[in-house]
Amino acid sequence: MNIEMKEIATDCHHSGIFPAPGGGKIITDGRFLYVTYGTLDNHSVVLKYDGKKWISSRKLPIIPPYIAVDTKGYIHLAGLKQKERGNVWYYRSSEPYDVASVDDGRYIHPRNYSSMVVDNNDDALYYFGAGMHSGGLGFMKRTFDGVWSDGTLLGKGQIIYPGVAIRDGVMHLIFTGWNPAGAVYENVFYLRSSDSGHSWTRRDGTPVPIPFNYDSHNPKSVEALDRVSRSFLEGHFDSDTHNLQIFIDTPGRPHILYYYVPTYFPRTERLARIYNRHVRGDSDGWKYSLISDNPKVDLNMSSIVADNSGCFHCVCVYRTKDRKYFNLGYCYSDDAGDSWSAIERITDDADATQRSYMYPQWCINSFQDDLYFICNLYGGGTLMLGHLPLSKGEHS
Amino acid sequence: MRTTESPSILVEQEYRGGYFPHISAPQIITRDNDILILFNSDGNTILYSSDKQLKLGLVEGARLAVDSDGNIYIAGGKKDELYCLRVDSNLASYSAIWAAKLTKRHPAVGLDIEWTEEGVVIAAPEVERRALVLYYPEKNHKRLIVERVLAHPLLSYDRSTKRLHLVFCDWNDYSAFYDVIYYTQSNDYGATWTKAAGASLPLPFECGKDGVAPDILSGRWQNVGAEANTFPHCLTLDSRGNPHILYSFCRPYFIAVGPATAGVIEPFMRTKHVCWNGDEWIMSELSADFSRDVAGGSLIVDDSPKFYALVMFKNPNAQWLDLGYTSSQDNGKTWKPITAITPDANSRETHYVAPSAVSLNSLVHYVYTDIGKSPGARIYYHRTK
Numbered sequence: 001m002n003i004e005m006k007e008i009a010t011d012c013h014h015s016g017i018f019p020a021p022g023g024g025k026i027i028t029d030g031r032f033l034y035v036t037y038g039t040l041d042n043h044s045v046v047l048k049y050d051g052k053k054w055i056s057s058r059k060l061p062i063i064p065p066y067i068a069v070d071t072k073g074y075i076h077l078a079g080l081k082q083k084e085r086g087n088v089w090y091y092r093s094s095e096p097y098d099v100a101s102v103d104d105g106r107y108i109h110p111r112n113y114s115s116m117v118v119d120n121n122d123d124a125l126y127y128f129g130a131g132m133h134s135g136g137l138g139f140m141k142r143t144f145d146g147v148w149s150d151g152t153l154l155g156k157g158q159i160i161y162p163g164v165a166i167r168d169g170v171m172h173l174i175f176t177g178w179n180p181a182g183a184v185y186e187n188v189f190y191l192r193s194s195d196s197g198h199s200w201t202r203r204d205g206t207p208v209p210i211p212f213n214y215d216s217h218n219p220k221s222v223e224a225l226d227r228v229s230r231s232f233l234e235g236h237f238d239s240d241t242h243n244l245q246i247f248i249d250t251p252g253r254p255h256i257l258y259y260y261v262p263t264y265f266p267r268t269e270r271l272a273r274i275y276n277r278h279v280r281g282d283s284d285g286w287k288y289s290l291i292s293d294n295p296k297v298d299l300n301m302s303s304i305v306a307d308n309s310g311c312f313h314c315v316c317v318y319r320t321k322d323r324k325y326f327n328l329g330y331c332y333s334d335d336a337g338d339s340w341s342a343i344e345r346i347t348d349d350a351d352a353t354q355r356s357y358m359y360p361q362w363c364i365n366s367f368q369d370d371l372y373f374i375c376n377l378y379g380g381g382t383l384m385l386g387h388l389p390l391s392k393g394e395h396s
Numbered sequence: 397m398r399t400t401e402s403p404s405i406l407v408e409q410e411y412r413g414g415y416f417p418h419i420s421a422p423q424i425i426t427r428d429n430d431i432l433i434l435f436n437s438d439g440n441t442i443l444y445s446s447d448k449q450l451k452l453g454l455v456e457g458a459r460l461a462v463d464s465d466g467n468i469y470i471a472g473g474k475k476d477e478l479y480c481l482r483v484d485s486n487l488a489s490y491s492a493i494w495a496a497k498l499t500k501r502h503p504a505v506g507l508d509i510e511w512t513e514e515g516v517v518i519a520a521p522e523v524e525r526r527a528l529v530l531y532y533p534e535k536n537h538k539r540l541i542v543e544r545v546l547a548h549p550l551l552s553y554d555r556s557t558k559r560l561h562l563v564f565c566d567w568n569d570y571s572a573f574y575d576v577i578y579y580t581q582s583n584d585y586g587a588t589w590t591k592a593a594g595a596s597l598p599l600p601f602e603c604g605k606d607g608v609a610p611d612i613l614s615g616r617w618q619n620v621g622a623e624a625n626t627f628p629h630c631l632t633l634d635s636r637g638n639p640h641i642l643y644s645f646c647r648p649y650f651i652a653v654g655p656a657t658a659g660v661i662e663p664f665m666r667t668k669h670v671c672w673n674g675d676e677w678i679m680s681e682l683s684a685d686f687s688r689d690v691a692g693g694s695l696i697v698d699d700s701p702k703f704y705a706l707v708m709f710k711n712p713n714a715q716w717l718d719l720g721y722t723s724s725q726d727n728g729k730t731w732k733p734i735t736a737i738t739p740d741a742n743s744r745e746t747h748y749v750a751p752s753a754v755s756l757n758s759l760v761h762y763v764y765t766d767i768g769k770s771p772g773a774r775i776y777y778h779r780t781k
Contacts, residue, residue: 179568179571179575179624180616180622181575181576181614181616181622182571182573182575182576182622182623182624182625182626183622183624183647183649184571184573184622184624184648186568186570186571187570187571216568216570216571217526217544217545217566217568217575218544219526219569222570227570229570231569231570231571231572232504232569232570232572233569233570236572237572238572239571239572239573239624239625239648240571240624240648240649240652241571259652261648261649261651261652263572263573263625264625264646264651264664264665264691266691266708266717266747266749266767268745268747268767268768268769270715273651273652273654274651274652274653298652300652300653324654326653356653
């Protein structure tokens, strides 16, 4: 592992790359690498990188931002507009690949947790939102000619953090439930659609009637959905389950990451304070692993990507028992996530600076044959780009 | 509070595992000038008085109550059955007075029993229906209390005011957490229920509806900050008949991330005392030291304004829970630092758990058990001097 870290901005907001299970912070169209982040003054910018130099957009009045790029090179952005109590606004570049040509935007949706993706088959843009302000989970579609559909309600209830990915025409969607009484996340769910969102199924193809009603205290409503996270019913204590990422591999299998805080009760074994679970959707069911099962390692957040050889790379923020703050770490899997290598340290200065690294997110495609990720620091300021060279075969 | 030099070990049994969180919990109550202790041991439920003991066969999740003549009632279950035993006052014999078929039992939720002048009342969950039901064994009658809540109940009856108090929390299989703590009271043995301030509640309770739900005792996101995994350990009444509750809770995000948020690292479990003073609910936290876990316990409030709480606690970086106590001189508004009772949880690699305490003739009597790496668990009895 030879990961190079580089500071690419100094004005990143604490929540400037706030977790987005569908990504939407760092993306490549093959020609350029794009990074979007929220700034300390509650705006957002887009950075474009050609491998040598960075070009920045003007500041947009949204935070946090989400980015997608279509096959023609048009840049799509969405985020919460700060001066409209957080309504979702949408922006688009008027010229391909041109971050300087982003338009003045338009309102598209009430306040939401967001995810956005382009279907490369027809360059349609899908915006997914979930949250208490919208009363559940839904999506809107923008065709390439600029026409937005009405919203489609997928489910009602306490649902947040949608994350969407499209590969080979199949739309994969994850989301999590929210318990406001305890302020905890409950359950992680998966849905897929092969007809542009007209109908939805479980991973195994079983139809899921839309719109569904979600109530975590009603087992029938939970079991009507494709629950990915583990539960007490299966002998697990995965509490406060926060979905972190959905990633689709080359064969089309969904890989889902979520963190959980194990329920405390007096046990005879020591546990870490927080774990990251990897879940892979195989033809015969969901397969589970832990990114780290070391009880002396608290694993806060992680992100995965696969290279062309099929090796899965994971970047994470973690804390060993002798540390107070979270450093960046790296591990990999040569068996599609069935097992993970021990975490190797990328950074070692979190305790010295008293600042934890946060929100690591891979660009899910390689750029100029290498892999890149971003992360920021607690409290804001620094935005960093991590570079994992693959072209020299140095990843492991 | 001074304790005797070493506790009596009532029994040693084969057991190894976790304490979650009330399984095999011993219970102690008073009966006139005596104490009664109930616990499970190696396939038997054993009832102790100061000079006798009686084996009852296995009664899972057993809880006990005493009537005005000194007769003892024990509620519990086995497999798919819930039943009530009546033990004669001299602990010579017992018989089943009632049984009901339940479709399913659940390891995370228990039951409770209380005696009133109208007879014995059992509060128990109907698991598949996710409901809490009151059973009246002597009348072969039952009453649905709440639906859509898989409730863990505690009952307490005040003989002077003839008021029945009920505390319960929900359990969520998916998040593996207890959820929200509710309180309600009845002046007619459970036929009708009110909030503490007197507002009537419809039956069954609608816990999800503000205004018609029972009092919510645990902290909510909107006010004091969210409290998760809220579990009521103890419901007891003071000399005026006002309810006092100890409950534990946690805040998962702060457990997980701790100082990354530039705040203090939080313990896995914290414990609060909440009581009704006749006008409003008063809440306090048993330990202000957030480097220390306080994982619930048992409360003694019959010597107002001085209260005691026996608690499970552990120090920073420790893995194992010791037993300790704290006290309040101001009716539970503030609490002194915790004093250890057991000294050796970490050296023994054992949790001391499930304290149950009563006061009798100005002495505190308490029982607890242990769960450790080594096979075998003990039931301890101890008292102050």
